[in-house]
Amino acid sequence: MALAIKVNEETFTPRQQAVLTAALDLLVENGDGLTMTAVARRASCSKETLYKWFGDRDGLLTATVQWQAAKVRMPFVDRSHLNIKALRASLEQFARDLLTTIIGEVSITLNRTAITHAAQEKDDLGNIVLENGPMAIRRRLKPILEAARDARLLRFPNSEEAYRTFYGLVVRDVQIRLLLGDKGLTQSNVEANIEADVKAAADQFLTLYGVKANS
Template sequence: MALTIKVNEETFTPRQQAVLTAALDLLVENGDGLTMTAVARRASCSKETLYKWFGDRDGLLTATVQWQAAKVRMPQVDRSGLNAKTLRASIEQFARDLLTVITGEVSITLNRTAVTHAAQEKDSLGMIVLENGPLAIRRRLKPILEAGRDARLLRFTSSEDAYRTFFGLVVRDVQIRLLLGDKALTQANVTDNIEADVKAATDQFFALYGAKATQA
C-alpha cells in the first residue's frame, strides 16, 4: 500500500504523527513556509519517506490539517435535565469554546492555510476546516437549541438562523481581524476578555431568542 492516509479514519502511526506535529509547528512558526525539506529536517526523516507516506506536498498539508482539525473536540454538553439554568450554561459553554478555539494560534494558522488554499481553486482544506470548525459547532448546538425550544425556553422558527445569529454574536469581527493580522488585537488582549464577551454574547442571544423576549 502506497498511501497510509485515510481521510475518514485517522490511522497514523506515532512516527507519522510526529511528522505531522513537525509540519504543524513549522506552519505555525513560519506561516506558509512549509517546505518538504524543512519538514524532513525538523522531523528527522527523509523526504523520500514523506512522499511515500503522504504522496505529495498537498497530501502532507491535507493530512496535517485534517489530523489537527479533528483534534478540536468540543466538550459534549449533556442534554438531560434541561432547564433555564443548564440551558444557559450550555450556551455559554459553546460560546466559550468557540471563542477559545478561533483565537488560538493553531486555529488561526489552519484557517489561514485553508484560505490560502482556497485561493487556488482547491477547496478541500477549506472544507476540512469548515467541517471541523463552524459546522461541527452547528451540529452540536442545533440539538441543544431545539431542545430549548421544545422546553419553551427559547423561541425561534429556524434553528439554522438561530445558530448563525449565535455565531455572529460570539465571533463578531474577532476572527477576520485575527486572520488579517490586526496588531491591535493581541492574543492576550482577546483572551483576557473572553469571559466578558461570552457573557455579553449569551445575554444578547437570550434577549433575542429567550422565551420571554419578543422574537426578532
C-alpha cells in the same frame, strides 16, 4: 435521556494526537510548507505510519483541522432536566471554547493558509477547513438549541438561523480582525475579556430567543 453526539473522526489515540500536535506546530512555523517528511521527523515516527493513519497529505490536514476543531466541545445536557441554568452554562461553555480556539495562532494560521489556497485554487485545503472546522463546530451546538426549543426555553424559526445569530454574537469582528493582523487587537486583549464577552453573548442570545423574552 442525555443528549450527546459521538464524533468518531475526532477520536485519536494519544500517539496520533502527538503527531497532529506536531503537524499543527509546523503549520504555525512554516504555514504552507507542511510535508509528511517534516511531520514524521518532528513527531519521531515513520512516513509509512503517517500514510497508514491518514492516507496522504490531505488526509493529514483533515485530521489536524478535526483535532483543532475538537477543542470546541459539544455541550452535554440532559433533555429530561434541561432548564435555563443548564442552557446558559452550555452556551457559555461553547462560546468560551470557540473564542479560545479561534484566537490561537493555530487557527489563525490554518484560516490564512486556507484562504490563500482558495484564492489561488491551489488545492482542497479551503474545503477541508470549512467542512471539518466551522461546519463541524456548528453541528455540535445545533442539537442543544433544538433541545432547548423542544423544552420551550427557546423560540426560533430554525436552528440554523439561531446558530448563526449566536455565533455572530460570540465572534463579532474578532476573527476577521486577527486574520487581517489588526495591531489594535491582540490575543492577550481578547483573552482578558473572554469571560465578559461570553456572558454578554449568552445574555444577548437569550434576550432575542428566550421564551420569556418572546412571550
